[in-house]
Amino acid sequence: MTTRTEPTAAAEVTALRARLDVVDAEVRALVARRLELSREIQRVRQSAGGARTDLTREMRVISPYTEAYGRQGTAIAMALLEICRGTGHTAR
Numbered sequence: 001m002t003t004r005t006e007p008t009a010a011a012e013v014t015a016l017r018a019r020l021d022v023v024d025a026e027v028r029a030l031v032a033r034r035l036e037l038s039r040e041i042q043r044v045r046q047s048a049g050g051a052r053t054d055l056t057r058e059m060r061v062i063s064p065y066t067e068a069y070g071r072q073g074t075a076i077a078m079a080l081l082e083i084c085r086g087t088g089h090t091a092r
Helices: 006-047 055-069 071-085
Strands: none
Touching: 006 071, 055 071
16 A cells, blocks of 8 residues: 655645535535525515415425435525525625
């Protein structure tokens, strides 16, 4: 087994972190896209006299996250829903 030298390992970590930064930017872009779609759905539903939120739908959104990531997945889904409901942080 080959042992990496410290400078080589540091360079590899730096490169991997740069790739991770790209993924994080992609996640933020997807959340922004989800927020836009959610706002449009809320607008259409409210203009038809419906409620802004649909709790049954929200449970269907939460479930796959919970199945994939357990309790942390539930937290991720809940955070997304809160952002997209417009009750939390406002996207810039």
